[in-house]
Amino acid sequence: MTHSLHRSGDIDSQKRDFNWFMYQTKGVNDKNIKDKALEFIAAAEAVGSENWGDVKTGPITQYPSAEIREKISDKSRIRGVFTRREQVVAFLKRIKEKDLGQSVVITGILSEVLPACKEAGVTPHSVNYSLGVWGKKDNLPDDITLSITTMCGHHMIPPKFVKHVMKQVEKRKLTPEAGAIKLANFCYCGIFNQVRCADIIRKATNAL
Amino acid sequence: MARINQEKCVGCKICQTYCTVDAIGYVDSAEKCEIDPGLCVECYVCLRQKVCPKDAIEPVELDSFYKQFQHVISDPVENHGVTGVTGRGTEEVKTNDVSGRVRRGEVGVCIDMGRPGMGVYLRDAEKVAMACAKAGVELAPAEHTPLAALMTDLATGKLADDCLNFRLLSVIIEGKCREGELSGVLKALKTVEKEIDTVFSLGLILRVDENGMNPTLGCLDELGIAQPHRGKVNVGLGKPLSLA
Numbered sequence: 532m533t534h535s536l537h538r539s540g541d542i543d544s545q546k547r548d549f550n551w552f553m554y555q556t557k558g559v560n561d562k563n564i565k566d567k568a569l570e571f572i573a574a575a576e577a578v579g580s581e582n583w584g585d586v587k588t589g590p591i592t593q594y595p596s597a598e599i600r601e602k603i604s605d606k607s608r609i610r611g612v613f614t615r616r617e618q619v620v621a622f623l624k625r626i627k628e629k630d631l632g633q634s635v636v637i638t639g640i641l642s643e644v645l646p647a648c649k650e651a652g653v654t655p656h657s658v659n660y661s662l663g664v665w666g667k668k669d670n671l672p673d674d675i676t677l678s679i680t681t682m683c684g685h686h687m688i689p690p691k692f693v694k695h696v697m698k699q700v701e702k703r704k705l706t707p708e709a710g711a712i713k714l715a716n717f718c719y720c721g722i723f724n725q726v727r728c729a730d731i732i733r734k735a736t737n738a739l
Numbered sequence: 740m741a742r743i744n745q746e747k748c749v750g751c752k753i754c755q756t757y758c759t760v761d762a763i764g765y766v767d768s769a770e771k772c773e774i775d776p777g778l779c780v781e782c783y784v785c786l787r788q789k790v791c792p793k794d795a796i797e798p799v800e801l802d803s804f805y806k807q808f809q810h811v812i813s814d815p816v817e818n819h820g821v822t823g824v825t826g827r828g829t830e831e832v833k834t835n836d837v838s839g840r841v842r843r844g845e846v847g848v849c850i851d852m853g854r855p856g857m858g859v860y861l862r863d864a865e866k867v868a869m870a871c872a873k874a875g876v877e878l879a880p881a882e883h884t885p886l887a888a889l890m891t892d893l894a895t896g897k898l899a900d901d902c903l904n905f906r907l908l909s910v911i912i913e914g915k916c917r918e919g920e921l922s923g924v925l926k927a928l929k930t931v932e933k934e935i936d937t938v939f940s941l942g943l944i945l946r947v948d949e950n951g952m953n954p955t956l957g958c959l960d961e962l963g964i965a966q967p968h969r970g971k972v973n974v975g976l977g978k979p980l981s982l983a
Contacts, residue, residue, distance in 0.1 A: 655974055656974065657944060660942060661967050
């Protein structure tokens, strides 16, 4: 799945949006992964990963981190969010030092991610490049809605729910931050960047 | 699939806000909501998020292979039965440092049909898969990517006729070509994008140098395609490391 690759929206905003992933390869290093997964989580939390989760349980915006850790199995997928390049560098340095042997992926704006790799002393092996959206685009939601819904690449966030949250913020029934958490809870993987989302909502609604 | 229990539904329409693909309609005469089975993609968001205040949304047994396929592909919580992978069931660049699936001199082609958020009928996925195959893409087999399980001919990308009218939230067409064939593949995609009733998001997977670059992307300029600014970078920490 390429669920973190095709995010959209303002480039400056995307520069504050990184995803980290730990992956196991079927038949090679996909057994007894829990201890390694816990190392990844520790490394991510040490640098302040704003969101993380396991698709089998859900994100920390919705579930206690202890519960997510407890339920980790060999079918788990551990991943999360950073909002600063410095976090990516520190995370990669620590994971490299731990030498866990799992695949590690960082998604984001390449002009941010590639220098971060260099600074951390890791060598990119392969890149999946986003060439954007093709086909019949007439019926796509508006750009602001898309900049939010594409933060869950599995598209678990209904565009109408984004509109609903925006209206609630406009009516001062929700803060942008609270609205962003409601949206983040739809993304089971924990890769939704609720910090960026709150910024987008704030700008779109002129909320304070 | 999911259905709305008409005895319990009070017609409040709250559920419509939570449908990823606008498959929940309102029947004026009955003053009730109803899920259109032709539009529903079995993503289960309405069920998992427990959106109905009257608990009227209920799961219904997925009584055919295609309905089960629809659900497994549209709901990222599920593991795909053959590939064993969650989400839409593919590995693409994620483990390429270990799997070596896309090697030097090759381009992985990863087409997210129906994405972002439009959904896709398999008849449109077939058109794109066949265009890719004709342009030189070697489509990934069923042990690597779920869509191949529906193909009657992997060499052409033809899907089984009885699946063509099923709708998914998205599905990935995956394959690879030689670097020298990329330009032709992109031209084919530029043609077929006008023949489908949905969208797709395109990803190209390449082995890169120590700076994360690969000159193969130079052909994008000749085709008037913008250079990518986003990428999913496999940082090469997996073991054993594939040098292919």
